[in-house]
Amino acid sequence: MPKPVIDYDKCKVTKTCIDVCPMQVFEEEDEKVVVAKPDECIGCRACEVQCPEQAITIEE
Numbered sequence: 656m657p658k659p660v661i662d663y664d665k666c667k668v669t670k671t672c673i674d675v676c677p678m679q680v681f682e683e684e685d686e687k688v689v690v691a692k693p694d695e696c697i698g699c700r701a702c703e704v705q706c707p708e709q710a711i712t713i714e715e
């Protein structure tokens with residue numbers, strides 16, 4: 656199962672992942688982005704490719 660992992664050393668909370676994820680996997684919480692629904696991830700890699708900080712890795 657694909658699972659997105661956020662590197663918080665790189666994340667600058669642009670919220671690009673929230674905008675591009677077709678499955679609403681990410682949510683904003685306390686001024687951070689969290690992987691709120693990891694089980695919904697379909698592994699499309701839109702978040703990984705489009706994050707301007709390359710802060711997301713999809714683990715298989």
Ligand code: SF4
Pocket residue numbers: 657659675676677678679680681695696697698699700701702703713
């Ligand atoms: S890989 Fe696709 S479905 Fe999974 S979290 Fe990233 S954008 Fe969402």
